Amino acid sequence: MSRMRFRQRQRLLAAGAGAAAALLICTAAGLPYIRSIENRYEAERGDYERQIADMDARRVPVFALTRDIRAGEKIGEADLAQIEVVEATVPDNLPTKTEAVGRFAKVALARNTPVSESMLYEGAVMPSDVRNQEFRLIELPTRLAAGEFVDVRVKFPTGEDFIVLSKKRAEDLSAGTVWIRMSEREILTMSSAIVDAYLNDASIYALTYVEPGLQAEAVVTYPSNASVLDLIGSDPNIVQRAVTELERRRREKLENGLDLLTPEEIQKYLNSKANLDVVNPGTQDNALLPDREDAAAAEGEAH
Numbered sequence: 001m002s003r004m005r006f007r008q009r010q011r012l013l014a015a016g017a018g019a020a021a022a023l024l025i026c027t028a029a030g031l032p033y034i035r036s037i038e039n040r041y042e043a044e045r046g047d048y049e050r051q052i053a054d055m056d057a058r059r060v061p062v063f064a065l066t067r068d069i070r071a072g073e074k075i076g077e078a079d080l081a082q083i084e085v086v087e088a089t090v091p092d093n094l095p096t097k098t099e100a101v102g103r104f105a106k107v108a109l110a111r112n113t114p115v116s117e118s119m120l121y122e123g124a125v126m127p128s129d130v131r132n133q134e135f136r137l138i139e140l141p142t143r144l145a146a147g148e149f150v151d152v153r154v155k156f157p158t159g160e161d162f163i164v165l166s167k168k169r170a171e172d173l174s175a176g177t178v179w180i181r182m183s184e185r186e187i188l189t190m191s192s193a194i195v196d197a198y199l200n201d202a203s204i205y206a207l208t209y210v211e212p213g214l215q216a217e218a219v220v221t222y223p224s225n226a227s228v229l230d231l232i233g234s235d236p237n238i239v240q241r242a243v244t245e246l247e248r249r250r251r252e253k254l255e256n257g258l259d260l261l262t263p264e265e266i267q268k269y270l271n272s273k274a275n276l277d278v279v280n281p282g283t284q285d286n287a288l289l290p291d292r293e294d295a296a297a298a299e300g301e302a303h
Contacts, residue, residue, distance in 0.1 A: 071212050
């Protein structure tokens with residue numbers, strides 16, 4: 001029995017020695033291959049690092065924004081500052097500062113963004129008959145901010161809905177009042193729509209553009225009413241009476257909406273109005289809350 005165990009032990013020792021010898025041979029043969037792979041990797045990494053260092057060293061000056069710019073907003077001289085960026089990341093069509101100033105952003109742009117031609121568009125040449133017009137009768141979106149673009153529309157009780165003014169910029173906002181630049185033709189068209197709305201119990205409202213720099217202006221679909229234009233010509237005061245009546249209707253609609261609010265909601269609106277400069281800077285204030293002077297004026301007109 002002991003002789004058999006001895007022989008088994010010898011076989012195991014022999015097999016182990018053979019395996020060890022084979023492992024040593026394989027290791028000896030594989031080391032040069034492993035070293036060649038490591039050397040190739042180090043060479044490639046060194047080459048990439050040299051390329052990166054070379055690219056980083058080649059920088060060019062560009063003009064970047066010093067603040068966030070809204071879509072459709074005009075870029076001023078103070079909005080641009082010169083910085084240096086890697087040349088490989090710069091497109092070919094970069095404008096100079098002189099070429100960029102006075103143009104408009106197609107989309108919203110973040111601070112420190114280098115300005116390129118694809119981000120900008122030219123503003124239309126200002127016609128000589130353009131004037132700033134002030135409106136309180138237009139029902140404005142609650143989130144409308146100065147500088148945004150809107151279509152002004154008129155909706156009749158029959159369900160007909162027409163575009164009166166297309167892609168107009170809200171130049172300024174205050175207490176439900178909006179200022180819009182309009183040409184003489186647009187003034188006449190708007191006057192026709194105002195009297196039309198007054199005579200037919202229609203409403204005039206505005207809708208904002210999502211991406212004004214990318215979206216084309218809508219086609220004006222409101223047909224100026226010939227009889228309304230004749231009425232305006234024969235009675236110039238009809239436009240002002242229509243404006244006053246539409247403002248009164250709009251205020252009445254807002255006050256009726258206010259009557260439906262709970263006391264808690266009314267208090268919330270009052271608090272928002274009292275802290276307007278902190279809560280909602282740069283936008284119109286809460287149109288649901290009439291100013292005391294406006295409310296008194298409306299009450300006087302009603303009597």
